Amino acid sequence: MLYIALIYNRETGSNDPKMFEAYGQYTKEMIEGGFFKAGDPLQPSETATCVSVRNGKTELKDGPFSETKEQLGGYYVLECANLDLAIECAAKIPGAKTGTVEVRPIVAM
Numbered sequence: 001m002l003y004i005a006l007i008y009n010r011e012t013g014s015n016d017p018k019m020f021e022a023y024g025q026y027t028k029e030m031i032e033g034g035f036f037k038a039g040d041p042l043q044p045s046e047t048a049t050c051v052s053v054r055n056g057k058t059e060l061k062d063g064p065f066s067e068t069k070e071q072l073g074g075y076y077v078l079e080c081a082n083l084d085l086a087i088e089c090a091a092k093i094p095g096a097k098t099g100t101v102e103v104r105p106i107v108a109m
Contacts, residue, residue: 002037002106003078003086008070009099011044022094030078035089039076070099077106 023041030036050061073095080086083105090101 001080001082001086002108003080003083003090004104004106005076005078005086005090005093006072006102006104007074007076007093007095007099008102009073009095010069011071011073019094026092026094027076029092030076030089033089035078035080037077037079039074041074042072045071073099 027036027039030039046063048063050063052059052061076090076093078086078089080089083103086103086105090096090103093101095101
């Protein structure tokens with residue numbers, strides 16, 4: 001089953017070379033373990049554009065969807081046999097030590 005691991009963290013300090021190295025090691029581990037399907041960091045939240053449609057009219061707003069201390073900074077798509085294994089993999093994501101990783105099953109369409 002596919003799971004998405006959404007990585008939420010404070011955006012300050014996101015250019016830390018040690019963190020980049022930790023993510024590189026984690027990604028390599030997930031690839032070697034056969035879990036990795038996709039994953040990328042995201043541009044800072046101030047580059048976001050929120051789109052909604054109300055009464056047939058497209059509305060745009062700058063910035064992240066919600067004002068919070070932690071922002072969505074990246075994701076991994078992992079193929080795991082079950083939720084327990086997906087949680088085990090997500091717990092190894094470097095950002096889990098300073099932020100939150102949300103794990104959700106992906107609906108196969």
